[in-house]
Amino acid sequence: MNAPWKSGGGNGRDQFAAYICDEASLDVLRPVAMEMGWQPEKCNKGGLRNAVQSLSITASPNILLVDLSESGDPLNDINALAEVCEPGTIVVAVGQVNDVRLYRDLLASGIHDYLLKPLSPGQLRDSLSQAQAVFASPKNHDASAAKEHISTAVIGTRGGTGASTLATSLAWLFSADDKLSTALLDLDIHFGTGALCLDLEPGRGLTDAIENPSRIDGLFIERAMIRANDNLSILSAEAPINSPLMTDGTAFIQLEEEFRQAFDMTVIDMPRNMLINFPQLMGDVNVVVLAAELTLASARDTIRMLSWLKANAPQARVIVVANKVQANLAEISRSDFEASIETDIDVLIPYDIKAASMAAKLGQTFVDANRSSKAAGAMRDLARKVSEREADASASGKKSLLGKLDFKSMMSKAKKAEPAE
Known part of the structure; x- marks a missing residue:
């Protein structure tokens, strides 16, 4: 329904329609609709089910006001409404249930606003005016202000390196701080924590896809x-963990393509096994954030994954991140880690268990819950590195990290630089 990435205007559809259950609310609505230049005949008697039936055979309006008062399962019925609504329709719901959880769930499902009965003219006017402003506002994918899409895959070299924390934090920073329309795709189908980190129910969208x-x-x-x-x-x-992943990867490729058309940024939380099973997923990825820890096992797998990425995703700019670093307790030092992987660590993020616990308790991303922490500051640095456009990189003489690695030359220089015994 009213997703921010959909366009509208000049589409030949009605500007407004309403489906309201009771006459008292209709009596309040009709004068407001006339005041806004809409036909009072578009204020229909009947609630959400009547709206679904009507819109299944006619085009949906630009702005739709729908009554949930007679709905026994508002969220499920809203999904039915979404099936018959045209892309870009702004939906305002009214109802009698005063419940914060329902309000949040409705907004998460794509509803623009939820108004409680009894309706007042001022309340209606403000909400419908805001809906009209949202519909008329320039959309993010306007060709005159088009931005290059950046697709970022966040991959952990080992389990527990915090790749999911980085993915959700990056997506949040792009959307909240940079005001970029952002899609977060969590490809851990059975055990993903993307929605959990944001205190959301994941829904069935990905499994349906x-x-x-x-x-x-x-x-x-x-x-x-x-x-x-x-x-x-x-x-x-x-x-369900008793249901194996039955796919050839086609759905993931199609999702990535739709995201490129609809969003400024895509962040993919990509488990390591996805690289093995579906290497084609990396074909159009612009940036890879490789999350590692300062351990021997992580160093070994970082070497293997850098080599794999060089062969299978040469177009991707790789950013190596050492996450959850404890200065005095690291298994191997930063210098030894960098020597073993034959390249520099781009971002080092300190370990902060208190900040991680706080984010989990609040149901927020790490950076949103801990904006003043050193770890969050490092994540903001990472976000800036990710969002560097290819043009910026080429202008400064930079190439993709893997493209500029010359392992033999680096090792030769290192040996020459060693002091004689």
Whole structure:
């Protein structure tokens, strides 16, 4: 419905329609609609189910006001409404249930606003005016202000390196601080924590996409993704652990393509096994954030993954991150780690268990819950490195990290620089 990445205007559809259950609310609504230049005949008697029936055979309006008072399962019924609404429709709901959780769930599902009965003219006027402003505002993908899309894969070299924490934090920073429309795709289908970190229910969007790749289009993306804030939407899953992942990867490729069309940024939380099973997923990734720890095992796997990326994703700019670093307790030193992987660590993020616990308790991303911590500051530095455009990199003489590595030359120089015994 009212996703921020959908365009509108000049589409030949009605400007407004309403489906309201009771006459008292209609009596309040009709004068407001006339005041805003809309036809009072578009204020129909009947609630959400009547709206679904009507819109299944006619085009949906630019702004839709719908009554949930007679709905026994508002969230499920809203999904049915999304099936028949045109992309870009701004939906305002009204109802009698005063529940904060319902309000948040409705907003997350794509509703623009939720108004409580009894309705007042001022309340209606303000909400509908805001909906009108959202519909008329320039959209992020306007060609006149088009931005290059950046797709970032965050991959942990080992389990527990904090790749998911980095992925959710990066997505949050792009959306909240940089005001970029951002998609977060959590590809840990059975045990993903992307939605959990944002205190959201993952929904069935990702599992539906895997089961029916042919359904994936702009409207499916709009309906299936869960809104975390005005600019951030997430696609995640908690598939039953007795259900194996049955896919050839087609759904993931199609999702990536739709994200490129709909968002400024894509952040993919990519488990290591996805590289093995679906190497084609890396074909259009611009940046790879390789999350490592200062351990021998992580150093070994960083070497292996750098080599794999050089062969399978040569177009990607690789950023090596040492995460959860404890200065005096590291298994191997930073210099030894860098010597073993034959390149520098780009970002070092200190270990902060108190900050991580605080984020979990608040149901927020790490950077949102701990903006003043050193670890969050390092994550902001990482976000700036990720968002560097290819043009900026080439202008400063930079190439992709793997493209500029010459292991033999580096080792030769290092040996020459060693002091004679």
